[in-house]
Amino acid sequence: MNNPDPSSLIQFENVSKKYGSFYALRDVSFEIKEGEIVGFLGPNGAGKTTAMRILSGFFPPTSGHVFIRGVDMFKHPHEAKQAIGYLPETVSLYPDMKVIEYLRFVAKLKGVPAYELQGHIRSRMSFCGLQDSGHRLIGRLSKGYRQRVGLAQALVADPPVLVLDEPTTGLDPSQIKEIRELIRALGQNRAVILSTHILPEVSMLCDRVIMINQGQILASGTVPELASCLKDREAIHIRILDNQDRNLALKLLGSIPEVEALKAEEEVSGETFISFETSPELDLRPRIMKLFVEQGISLAEIQRQQLTLEDIFLGLLKTGKLGGRFS
Numbered sequence: 001m002n003n004p005d006p007s008s009l010i011q012f013e014n015v016s017k018k019y020g021s022f023y024a025l026r027d028v029s030f031e032i033k034e035g036e037i038v039g040f041l042g043p044n045g046a047g048k049t050t051a052m053r054i055l056s057g058f059f060p061p062t063s064g065h066v067f068i069r070g071v072d073m074f075k076h077p078h079e080a081k082q083a084i085g086y087l088p089e090t091v092s093l094y095p096d097m098k099v100i101e102y103l104r105f106v107a108k109l110k111g112v113p114a115y116e117l118q119g120h121i122r123s124r125m126s127f128c129g130l131q132d133s134g135h136r137l138i139g140r141l142s143k144g145y146r147q148r149v150g151l152a153q154a155l156v157a158d159p160p161v162l163v164l165d166e167p168t169t170g171l172d173p174s175q176i177k178e179i180r181e182l183i184r185a186l187g188q189n190r191a192v193i194l195s196t197h198i199l200p201e202v203s204m205l206c207d208r209v210i211m212i213n214q215g216q217i218l219a220s221g222t223v224p225e226l227a228s229c230l231k232d233r234e235a236i237h238i239r240i241l242d243n244q245d246r247n248l249a250l251k252l253l254g255s256i257p258e259v260e261a262l263k264a265e266e267e268v269s270g271e272t273f274i275s276f277e278t279s280p281e282l283d284l285r286p287r288i289m290k291l292f293v294e295q296g297i298s299l300a301e302i303q304r305q306q307l308t309l310e311d312i313f314l315g316l317l318k319t320g321k322l323g324g325r326f327s
Contacts, residue, residue, distance in 0.1 A: 008033050008067070009083075009161050009191035010055070015064030017050050017215075024050040025061070025215045034160065037187035039202035040195040041313065042212040048195040049089060051212070052165045055193065056086040068161055082111070085159035089166040089195075091150035095139025099130055099149055102138060103156065110157040120156070128152040128182060144175030151182060162192045168201065180205055199310045211313060218317070226312045233260075234280040235305045238288070240272045241298040249274060252291050258282055261314070271300070277311065280304075 010032040017025040025047045032038050042048050054061050057073050057080065066073040068080040094102055103121045112120050125131050128148045133141065138149060147167065154162060167183065168176045183205055186192060196202060202209055209226060211218040219226055240249055246264060249272070253259050258278050265273035278284055285302050292299040 009069055010193060011065075011067040012051070012055065013065040013067070015051070015054060015061045015066065017047075017054060018062040023215050025054070027064075028212070028215070028217055029064075030210055030217070030220060032191040032193055034191055035187065035189060036208060037183065037192040037194060037206045039206035039209045040193055040212065041197070041199065041202050041209055041309075042218075043197060046212045047215040048197075048212060049165060050215075052086075052088075052163055052193075052195050056084055056163050057081050082157070083159055083161050085154035085156070085162045087150050087154045087162070087164045087167055089169060091146060093138045093146060093149060095137065097138055098135050099138060099141075100125070100134035102149065103152055106153045107156045112157055120158075124152045124155050127155070127185075129178065142175075144171050144178070147171060147175070147179060148182075151179070155186070160190050162186060162190055163195075164192065165195045166197070167194065168196075168198065176201075199313060203309045209309070213317060218313075223309055223312070226309075233277050233311075235311055236276055236278060236284065236288075237301075237303055237305055238274040238299065239301040240274065241270070241300045243267045243270055243272045245297040246272045246274075248295060249292065249297050252295065252297075253288070256284065256287070258284060261311075 008031040010030075012028055012030050015025055015028045016023060028047075028051060030038075040048055040051065053059055055066060055073075057066075057077050060074050066080075068083050071080040071083070073080040094105075097105070100121065103124065104117065107117055107121055122131075125134060128151050130145070130148055130152060133145060138146060141149065151167070154164075164183065168179050171179065180201065183192065183194065187205075187207075194202070194205060203223060208220065208222055210220040211226070238249070238253075240246065246267075250262065250264060253262055253274065253276060260277045262276040263274070265275065267273075283304075285304070288302060289299065291297075
């Protein structure tokens, strides 16, 4: 076992979790420093929630160590947990309690001194946009506001570490935007780990990404660093004005051997968006334009673009690269 790094607020060290012969996590290691928002990304069943529960002290690993501010989570659980605010995927709230009553209850459980209680709770409510909801019953709040209450309880006692498991699940677009803005503000002076399967969310919020699949780290780093794993790939995006040309365009593109991962996006105002991946050494645009003109396809735009985080993730899954680490 290595000595804990005092500069890291979160250290996950060679953590495995086994159920019988099945490994939910296998030898997972990462660390997060103050001021970092790190996305923990993977498909459903990849091991994200298992990792979040171990990190929050909900249950122990089969092997490995977790350090919070240098404190071993399972040797000194009370001290380590005092530094963590945890927002689970499904927030368990008391529907018959008023918002301010619930937050006061949580604050007392977390040991906030009585003389700080009122001001402490009011500041958390204000930060989370709950200042006008204090005397409303939790059971009568919208899902978005219940999520805000969940975030406010995670912030009680001002923890330096935040563990957020799928924080925007089930919210409408305006609520998602508001919660993302709160998370961005929270990450300025804390270590935040954000577990999600929503790839655009990671791109918008996170300084760094950890990709997990089948209980193992697939790759980690910034989005540009992860893109470097796939130097031999680039994305081509095509816009067609008449969606009646869609099937023919897909047939023509599918006949080109160098075209990979061909897909048609949603149709908007009669337009169709098509994308595929290919080698950056090949510029297929002249060839495609010639084909489309010959077949009378209403091509409006064709451009080369950097791979999105979704492209990168799916590409890494396809190539099976594991353990890509960047500093």
